Amino acid sequence: MKRTRGLVLAGVCVVLGAFAYLLWGGIDGNIVYFLTPSELMAKGAESYDAPVRVGGMVQAGSVNWDKDKLELRFNVTDGQTVIPVYSKGAPPQMFQAGIGVVLEGKYQRSGVFHSNTLMVKHSNEYKPPAHGEKPADLYKNLPRGGQS
Amino acid sequence: MREIGYAAILVAFVLAVAGAVIAAVVTRRTGKPSPLARSITYAIAGLLSVSTLAMIIALVTNDFSVSYVAMVGSRATPVDIKIISLWSALEGSILFWGWVLSIYSAAVVYTQRRREDAAVGYATATLLGVSTFFLLLLAHPANPFALVNPVPPDGPGPNPLLQNHYLMAVHPPLLYLGYVGMTVPFAFAIGALASGKLDNDWSRSTRRWTVAAWTFLSAAIVAGMWWSYEVLGWGGYWAWDPVENASFMPWLTATAFIHSTMVEERRGMLKAWNVSLIVATFLLTLLGTFLTRSGVITSVHAFAEGPIGMYFLGFIAVALVFSLALLAGRAEALKTEARIDAIASRETTFLFNNLLLTVFTFTVLLGTLFPLVAEAVRGVKVSVGAPFFNRMTVPIIVALIFLMGVGPALPWRKAAPGELRRKTLAPMIAMVLAAIATLFFTRAPYVVLGYAFVAFALVTNVQEFVLGTRARMRALGENVAAALGRLMLANPRRYGGYLAHIGVLAMAFGVIGSSVYLTEREWTIRRGQSVAIGQYGLRYAETWGQEEPHRFVVGADLVVSKAGLMLDTLRPKMNFYTTQQQPIPTPAVRSTLKEDLYLTLMAFERDGSTVTVKAIIEPTVAWVWIGGLLVMLGGFFGLLAPTGSKRPRGPVPPRQAVAATPASYREPAYQREEEGAIP
Numbered sequence: 001m002k003r004t005r006g007l008v009l010a011g012v013c014v015v016l017g018a019f020a021y022l023l024w025g026g027i028d029g030n031i032v033y034f035l036t037p038s039e040l041m042a043k044g045a046e047s048y049d050a051p052v053r054v055g056g057m058v059q060a061g062s063v064n065w066d067k068d069k070l071e072l073r074f075n076v077t078d079g080q081t082v083i084p085v086y087s088k089g090a091p092p093q094m095f096q097a098g099i100g101v102v103l104e105g106k107y108q109r110s111g112v113f114h115s116n117t118l119m120v121k122h123s124n125e126y127k128p129p130a131h132g133e134k135p136a137d138l139y140k141n142l143p144r145g146g147q148s
Numbered sequence: 149m150r151e152i153g154y155a156a157i158l159v160a161f162v163l164a165v166a167g168a169v170i171a172a173v174v175t176r177r178t179g180k181p182s183p184l185a186r187s188i189t190y191a192i193a194g195l196l197s198v199s200t201l202a203m204i205i206a207l208v209t210n211d212f213s214v215s216y217v218a219m220v221g222s223r224a225t226p227v228d229i230k231i232i233s234l235w236s237a238l239e240g241s242i243l244f245w246g247w248v249l250s251i252y253s254a255a256v257v258y259t260q261r262r263r264e265d266a267a268v269g270y271a272t273a274t275l276l277g278v279s280t281f282f283l284l285l286l287a288h289p290a291n292p293f294a295l296v297n298p299v300p301p302d303g304p305g306p307n308p309l310l311q312n313h314y315l316m317a318v319h320p321p322l323l324y325l326g327y328v329g330m331t332v333p334f335a336f337a338i339g340a341l342a343s344g345k346l347d348n349d350w351s352r353s354t355r356r357w358t359v360a361a362w363t364f365l366s367a368a369i370v371a372g373m374w375w376s377y378e379v380l381g382w383g384g385y386w387a388w389d390p391v392e393n394a395s396f397m398p399w400l401t402a403t404a405f406i407h408s409t410m411v412e413e414r415r416g417m418l419k420a421w422n423v424s425l426i427v428a429t430f431l432l433t434l435l436g437t438f439l440t441r442s443g444v445i446t447s448v449h450a451f452a453e454g455p456i457g458m459y460f461l462g463f464i465a466v467a468l469v470f471s472l473a474l475l476a477g478r479a480e481a482l483k484t485e486a487r488i489d490a491i492a493s494r495e496t497t498f499l500f501n502n503l504l505l506t507v508f509t510f511t512v513l514l515g516t517l518f519p520l521v522a523e524a525v526r527g528v529k530v531s532v533g534a535p536f537f538n539r540m541t542v543p544i545i546v547a548l549i550f551l552m553g554v555g556p557a558l559p560w561r562k563a564a565p566g567e568l569r570r571k572t573l574a575p576m577i578a579m580v581l582a583a584i585a586t587l588f589f590t591r592a593p594y595v596v597l598g599y600a601f602v603a604f605a606l607v608t609n610v611q612e613f614v615l616g617t618r619a620r621m622r623a624l625g626e627n628v629a630a631a632l633g634r635l636m637l638a639n640p641r642r643y644g645g646y647l648a649h650i651g652v653l654a655m656a657f658g659v660i661g662s663s664v665y666l667t668e669r670e671w672t673i674r675r676g677q678s679v680a681i682g683q684y685g686l687r688y689a690e691t692w693g694q695e696e697p698h699r700f701v702v703g704a705d706l707v708v709s710k711a712g713l714m715l716d717t718l719r720p721k722m723n724f725y726t727t728q729q730q731p732i733p734t735p736a737v738r739s740t741l742k743e744d745l746y747l748t749l750m751a752f753e754r755d756g757s758t759v760t761v762k763a764i765i766e767p768t769v770a771w772v773w774i775g776g777l778l779v780m781l782g783g784f785f786g787l788l789a790p791t792g793s794k795r796p797r798g799p800v801p802p803r804q805a806v807a808a809t810p811a812s813y814r815e816p817a818y819q820r821e822e823e824g825a826i827p
Contacts, residue, residue: 030533031530034528067672
């Protein structure tokens with residue numbers, strides 16, 4: 001009886017100990033800070049190579065999308081600081097100059113932010129499209145209907 | 149419709165307040181449940197059915213004077229989607245929640261109507277108390293029937309993300325059935341605490357309700373994963389998003405409860421623990437709703453809303469304090485009746501199962517709340533992403549899979565000498581073989597352990613079916629089908645449980661393959677041009693457009709071939725809803741048991757000359773859905789188990805001392821044969 005309880009208790013301690021050990025390294029190494037471009041620059045040397053989220057606007061006239069190489073380059077800004085961004089893969093449909101974006105990635109020593117996730121910021125509430133372009137313009141040159 | 153719907157809510161609210169007070173007072177005075185409170189429970193179910201029906205009629209008939217319809221309705225929306233708009237935003241989903249709760253309450257009160265003990269009376273009071281809270285929300289801060297003046301000519305329609313796939317008609321109702329269902333065992337736990345009748349009667353009489361709620365919640369989680377896979381276009385199904393975590397945490401504690409309640413039935417242990425688990429489950433359903441509905445955490449599919457969060461926080465605090473006070477008051481009566489006899493016993497594995505599931509829940513809670521705490525305390529904005537959750541939970545999951553392979557092989561109390569060895573021989577062989585096979589592909593420790601333990605646990609659980617069937621065939625001369633069928637029906641709870649285990653293992657198998665061996669490519673393809681991924685060739689044929697009443701669709705046709713043979717034409721699409729600028733992708737998937745080919749349309753030229761397509765090869769992902777289906781089947785099969793007074797009869801196995809079996813739950817005869825008679 002005594003021995004059994006001792007063994008069970010030891011097992012419980014092992015599990016909790018392993019958990020505490022994982023937690024110790026887990027939380028600090030795996031949280032991602034959310035910064036503005038200015039805040040990121042203010043960190044100086046610390047800003048390099050650490051995963052971080054950066055939120056800002058896509059600077060007007062800075063967007064360069066190479067659709068064959070699937071490389072997207074643009075500048076993100078908070079009005080004060082401008083950071084060049086490199087991202088691989090097609091951006092979301094709404095991506096355009098002037099829109100708010102949230103980037104997740106690492107700031108490289110080359111001075112370019114390598115983004116591996118690009119999210120376009122739009123409010124949760126959905127609104128009718130803005131004036132100007134009619135949504136139907138998007139596909140007016142395409143053949144109608146599929147065979148399905 | 150507006151007046152009828154709102155009047156029904158107000159009357160139901162007054163009745164719920166009165167009913168909760170009457171139920172509590174009458175039970176306290178007479179020691180019996182109050183018949184009046186029972187009638188009130190039925191009346192509330194009737195009133196909320198009227199209210200819900202009124203809302204559905206208002207949605208279908210485009211009555212934009214009703215605030216909720218003005219918010220989510222639109223004339224162009226098809227009728228079926230209008231109906232499911234009931235749960236596409238906050239107010240409607242609270243109405244739906246309240247309605248489901250009222251139906252559950254009425255059904256529970258009805259099934260317990262012949263019982264005369266105080267616990268049922270207090271449980272009724274608790275159910276009505278919880279209803280009061282939701283009716284309060286509906287009466288004021290989340291009133292779906294507010295008047296809109298002037299009446300708008302048309303509305304924006306429901307969130308396109310929710311009307312893009314039929315699974316959205318399935319996932320939310322299942323989730324509510326699961327979430328709300330957890331109120332039932334909670335109410336009976338509170339009833340037991342308040343009445344002081346602390347044998348395991350409360351958990352036994354609500355066992356079916358708990359298992360049903362758990363099954364619905366499991367199904368809801370899997371349906372949500374599937375929806376995410378089919379709609380969101382990133383090829384994944386789980387992102388540790390706060391909304392996902394919100395549904396996962398109560399599932400973890402409910403799973404722990406379903407296991408530990410068996411220990412209480414058999415051995416009279418863990419009483420206080422079981423009550424705590426079910427209280428925690430209930431509170432976590434509320435916390436989940438608070439997190440996702442209050443706007444404190446922004447999530448992919450959270451509805452950002454304001455004031456309702458404080459109501460939830462207040463209610464959580466009240467429920468927590470109330471439950472803890474009751475628990476503390478009954479500490480003496482909750483003492484355990486027995487101790488663990490041996491390490492190699494089923495109760496030990498259940499103990500560790502509970503420990504791991506609790507640690508798991510704590511981890512998910514920590515990761516979900518950490519950003520909130522960090523912002524409040526240190527003023528920094530942080531996010532805790534998948535790397536944290538994966539690092540923390542993968543070891544726990546691996547250990548749980550291992551336990552799934554040990555638990556069913558062990559008997560209660562103490563394993564006879566040689567029994568453990570005999571029952572784990574085949575599973576061990578399977579484990580070693582799986583480990584060796586995996587080592588040909590990878591040295592990653594968690595992958596090897598994961599596959600090895602899945603094989604181990606799979607054989608253990610399948611073995612239970614095989615041994616039981618063989619024992620019946622030998623002892624009773626039945627054929628295979630009859631023996632298996634009768635074996636399972638003789639103890640549905642047990643075999644339903646094993647079936648659910650097998651389902652979880654299939655899911656684990658699918659998750660390992662699809663996350664570790666995923667291949668992803670992205671290209672811009674010219675019309676007529678071909679690209680390759682893995683063994684597949686993709687040729688871009690054309691892009692087309694199609695107009696539908698509430699949206700228009702742009703799709704690309706890609707011809708899929710393998711080794712030169714044409715297999716299929718996949719048509720990933722983008723749906724443009726008139727109410728939203730951002731198009732909703734609709735990936736095209738070619739699914740086989742071996743692997744899925746998953747195509748997402750990322751961008752297209754307006755003349756159709758090129759498209760940008762992302763392709764993912766995801767091995768074994770179909771097993772995640774198959775496993776989910778098995779879990780659901782197992783859960784529903786377990787419902788066939790007799791409850792309450794009807795206990796399985798049968799002689800007591802010789803090993804088991806009668807006096808030490810307080811729950812007087814006995815092993816049916818076949819099990820004795822199976823465990824004792826096989827050499």
